[in-house]
Amino acid sequence: MITLESVEKWYKRTTDNAVHALKDITLHIPDNEVICIQGPSGSGKSTLLSIIGCLLAPTSGKAIINGKPLSRLPDRFLTLYRRETIGFIFQRFHLIPGLSVTANITIPLLPLGISPAERRQRAERQMARLSLSHRRDFDIAHISGGELQRTAIARALINDPPIIIADEPTAHLDEQLSNHFMSIIAELRSAGKTIVIASHDPRVTDHPVVDRCLRIRNGRLAGAKT
Amino acid sequence: MGGLRERKRNMLTDVWSIGLLSCSAVTLFLMLVGVKTGWRILRFWNVDSDSELQIRLEEEVYLSAVLVEFGFAVQLLSVVMLVLAADYFSTILVGAMCAAGSLTANGYGIPALLVKLVTLFLSAAWIVCHKLDISSEYYPLVKRKYLLLFGILPLLVLDSTLLFLYLYNLEPDIITSCCGVLFSDQDSNGYNLLNVMPTSGLLTLYGALVIMTAFLTHQMSRQVGKTGAVAPLTAVSALGSWAGLYFFSLVVITVYTSPYVYAMPHHRCPFDLLKAPFQMVGYPLYFFLHGSVIGGFSCAVAALVEKQKGLAESSARLRRRAGRLSLIFLALLLLMIVYQPLIYWFRGGEG
């Protein structure tokens, strides 16, 4: 479950370039819900995603992610928590060129001291689930757009996190791949994950798997649409 | 072969000197940067803030930790190199038979070595504090550990200065002492450093110190009392006890063990143990000595800070692990100290 209460986020607060990115955000996302966050560029959507995704701590207010209060957690602890709790799927996938599909998928496991054998095993499980096994040793520069997307998803799932965050996942995908992505989201939802998607693509916002949509504008949340 | 007049020459350009001074320069550089970040942290640190400055300072904590750890490793190397260099210099200095003679060729050698050892232990203590500090969300030790760093820096400057003066004042044609004179049991010429007491008395005292230290460490390394914390008095006593044990171990190794290793009753030298003809037995011996003392210090430091916010669990864990490790190393050290004399006695030596 994700709970934000009166969360505020400031950047460069003590300078002349202070930015008040989030204003009094209160939000409650129960377990196993799929919610969509819509908002134009500069609305604070990325900041909100970053706080939910444990990439940033709020300036003030309460943020409890999966039972852990993050309100003022030092960066190091945020990272430690993030690696176990959050799987992030980035807008442009952000895979590392020069590495194979397997190596990209297992990147989150390296600093945990997990052995190569176990890493491979876990990667195989995700690749089997996402039909990527035949591409395991391919450099990501030599795979298709859909395979890139599935590789990014596999990486997000490698630690079996309870919360998945996807940032504009269909922005650079065609109809077929977008539909495929949403079918994977439905599967993850069935598997008990809580999913937060930032998107203004109707293929996402109008999809039946989405429980509700929230709008953010100028750092504030508008009413929910279900 | 022409004239053989020995000319005074400056040893600073000797290869060993350059290597040692290079190590010193690197350590000083690393620590100066560490102190600079420490200064910023002490001024601006606010763990409740989410400002970019605070995030930056949290990152700088990592940097200073890496710098101190690196500095510690270099200092360790530097101690070994100083002893090896002194051994080499003994082939150039008149009258010096080994490293002991070289190090006493002027008044700066032994102090340089001692200051290096002190900085080594303080750096180890800093690293322990740091590991504990970052285990808590509240960074409870952050200010204290950087104050400690500020205390280490002048010692490093002193170390570099003493090292430079030692090397600068080495003159190949000055007669120096040798270990046979320095560490001998005869009081003939006032150069004896270790003629503090008869060997039997020394061993008795040492044994008592070992027992006390082991007891205190054992007390610290187990769960104590309802709170699980160790009494500060126990921890402080352990610190003192380990420091005393370190000093007396060096004395016992020099005065008691080394003659048996060399099979020469008047050859008492703590440095020749590192040489190949004696199976380099000095390396494991000093490894166990320093390992046990650092483990003991770590255990005591962990016990002292255990009540700080957020440190209960990690301090207790470190206290138990470090305590046990130090006792294992202590046992191995004692085994090595008595091994050669025991072999000698079993085989039926003199008397």
Added chain:
Amino acid sequence: MAFDNLNRQINILDYALGSLWRNRFKNCGVLLVFGLVIFIIASFRLVTSSLDNAAEQLLTTVPDITVQKMTAGRQDVLQYGDIEKIAVLFGIKEIKPRIWGYYFDEVNGANYTVIGDAAFHGREQLPGLSIVERPGERLSQDLSPVAAGQSVISGRNLQGRSSFSLFRPDLSLKSFYLSGVFLEATSLVTGDLMVMEIKAAADLFAMGDDELTDIVVSVGNPAEIETIAEKISELIPGSRVITKKQIRKTYRAAFGWRSGFGLVCLLGSVAAFVILAWDKASGLSEEQMREVAIVKAVGWQTADIMSVRFWESVVISILAFILGYTLAWAHVLWFDGLLFKPILLGWSVLNPPLSLLPVFHLADLLLIFSISILPYLAATVIPAWRSALVRPDSIV
């Protein structure tokens, strides 16, 4: 927990190797320059230590104690009677008279070292010096036997003939025949050396029958050399008594000085390299910064990224060391250390044909490490940290 940490480091090393390979062109540049710096330092050290070894070879020929006479600060002659004075000392194994001087050859401008040895009569082997007998015969009893070094033979054109003459101080000729030749392997010691009978040397230098330049003493117990040397100096007023140990220390001091001086000059190259390393480590491409942001976003900490950079530096250091040291070894073994030999060998008119043999010393390893690898690693710490400062939320 320690095991997990070890696994973590192995994983990170694995990643670091991949990262190095992905940026191989940039890293190659640093590797080559670093390898060159290590090559220079290692060559210098290998040449020095092989010369040191050669000097040790020389020292096998040096007696335990050499006694000379000094008058007004200059070397003077001893008498045979001084030998009897020394002989009374306990612990002496052997005492021999010796004449040792220098002969200036006007024909080729060379200075030969002449040793008149009481034990030499033409066919004897001398301690530490291997002599190969020359075939051919002694043409006349007036010719004194001589064992000579390679430089003497080439200087006097003795390859095809046995007899030659040298001038006495009164310009009369003294004739010799070549009874033996010193092996080329001992050239450093024997290149310019002529060993002859002691009477022949006295004749050549027009010294009196009772006169000598040195008395050489062998001592039974090496531990007593210094004590006996002290007693000799008391027995013979005005004498200069030199022990083998003192000669060794002087050679060490001379080589150590030259080597150290050379290294000080080379430190400039090390400094330049360290600055280059800092610069390279600081210049992260956009691609690399993005990669750091990605790994941080998926759960890597700053410490993990610094570990990657550390391992990258260590791998480069190891490869550079292997490259530099191997090339240095080849430089000394196959090319005779031609870059540095002139600096270390000095002013000798006769350059002996000396083959250098590189010798591995752990001490050299430590020195190369402390002078080059350590500064390199230190220079990359701060840039490594800075590279890890990229915010993970920057890619959201």
